[in-house]
Amino acid sequence: MSGIDAVKKVVETETQARRIVDEAATKAQKVISETREQAERIRQEAVASAQGRREGILREAKEKAEAEARQSDQETERILDTYRKLSEERKAAAVSKAVALILNG
Amino acid sequence: MSESLEKLQNRILSDARLKAEETIKEAQAKAQQTLEEARRRAQKESEEIIAKAKVEAENVRRSILSSKVRVNRLRILDEKNRIVQDIIHTVEDQLSSIARTDQFENTAQRFVAEAVKAVESDQPIVRIGFRDATKKNLDGMSRVLPKGGKLVIDEKPIDDFGGVIATDPEGRVVFNNTFKSRLERLDNQLLTLIASTVFSE
Numbered sequence: 540m541s542g543i544d545a546v547k548k549v550v551e552t553e554t555q556a557r558r559i560v561d562e563a564a565t566k567a568q569k570v571i572s573e574t575r576e577q578a579e580r581i582r583q584e585a586v587a588s589a590q591g592r593r594e595g596i597l598r599e600a601k602e603k604a605e606a607e608a609r610q611s612d613q614e615t616e617r618i619l620d621t622y623r624k625l626s627e628e629r630k631a632a633a634v635s636k637a638v639a640l641i642l643n644g
Numbered sequence: 645m646s647e648s649l650e651k652l653q654n655r656i657l658s659d660a661r662l663k664a665e666e667t668i669k670e671a672q673a674k675a676q677q678t679l680e681e682a683r684r685r686a687q688k689e690s691e692e693i694i695a696k697a698k699v700e701a702e703n704v705r706r707s708i709l710s711s712k713v714r715v716n717r718l719r720i721l722d723e724k725n726r727i728v729q730d731i732i733h734t735v736e737d738q739l740s741s742i743a744r745t746d747q748f749e750n751t752a753q754r755f756v757a758e759a760v761k762a763v764e765s766d767q768p769i770v771r772i773g774f775r776d777a778t779k780k781n782l783d784g785m786s787r788v789l790p791k792g793g794k795l796v797i798d799e800k801p802i803d804d805f806g807g808v809i810a811t812d813p814e815g816r817v818v819f820n821n822t823f824k825s826r827l828e829r830l831d832n833q834l835l836t837l838i839a840s841t842v843f844s845e
Contacts, residue, residue: 545649552653556660563664567671574675578682585686586693593697600701604708611709615716619723625842626727630734633841637735637834641823642742642751644830 728838732827735834739823740805743777749784752777752808755821756795757788759810762819766792769813773798774806 540548742748752772760768770793772785782797789795802809807822827834 540646540649548649549652549656552656556656559657559660559664560667563667567667570668570671570675571678574678578678581679581682582686582689585690589690589693593693593700596694596697596701597704600705601708604705607705607709608712611712611716615719618720622720622723622727622843626730629842630731633731633838634734634738636837636841637731638738640830640834640837641735641739641826642747644826644833 724839724843727842728835731838731842732834736805736823736827739827740775740801742806743774743781748774748777749781752782752785753788755808756785756810759808759819759821760789760793762821763810763812763817765812765817766790767813768793768810769796770794771796771798771802771809772807773800773802775801777806 742751752774756770756772759770768790770785770789772782772795777797779797782795786795801807803820803822803824805823805827807820807825809818809820809822811818
């Protein structure tokens with residue numbers, strides 16, 4: 540083999556070597572690029588899941604508060620009924636005491 | 645020559661493969677790190693969303709409940725006030741028609757005596773006016789006046805519900821002893837008395 544042929548061979552081999560390195564770099568870039576996309580998907584899925592839980596928490600709190608509000612309404616009705624009954628039973632006594640206070644006070 | 649060339653070629657290719665392998669490994673390591681970081685950040689972001697949601701939920705709950713509790717407290721206060729006002733109207737009605745009862749003369753005389761005492765005059769002028777009061781049952785009022793005193797009988801009840809107003813002759817000192825005035829003077833006691841009678845356990 541002549542010296543020129545040997546140089547050609549070396550040049551070819553270096554070209555092949557550069558291709559191997561370039562292909563690896565491209566592949567590495569692809570891995571990193573795909574990973575970034577995957578990372579963004581992970582974030583989006585986690586946020587979507589958290590938003591879903593947030594909606595659930597808010598819905599549950601609202602339902603619970605509305606149930607407590609209904610309870611408050613029932614308790615209020617009970618108190619109002621009690622006052623109305625007391626008023627009927629004790630009105631005469633209250634009027635009598637009040638008249639006495641104004642007359643004698 | 646040929647053998648050493650082949651060795652050189654192999655060496656060049658071997659170095660290239662090694663470098664390629666390192667590049668891939670570095671990329672994979674970086675990818676792994678990126679994913680772990682992404683998972684950590686996603687976890688943190690989720691936790692922040694949930695924590696905010698819990699605070700928001702508590703605020704929603706408090707807002708709904710406090711508004712309801714406020715409305716219901718007002719309803720209870722309104723009802724108590726309605727009951728008390730109803731009783732006060734009945735009291736006013738009874739006071740207005742006191743002239744028809746047997747306690748009228750004593751009461752009217754006491755009102756006159758209190759008013760006369762309050763103006764501290766030897767010649768008080770006393771106006772008296774009750775609904776349905778007759779001249780007959782007002783005649784006795786003169787007995788509680790001092791000698792120089794003057795009784796003026798109004799045909800209509802004074803201040804809506806009736807009562808007595810005394811002044812000195814110059815009209816500088818006035819004592820209002822009408823039911824309306826007594827109701828106003830005893831307002832706090834009256835409300836407390838009615839509320840404690842009706843609403844206490």
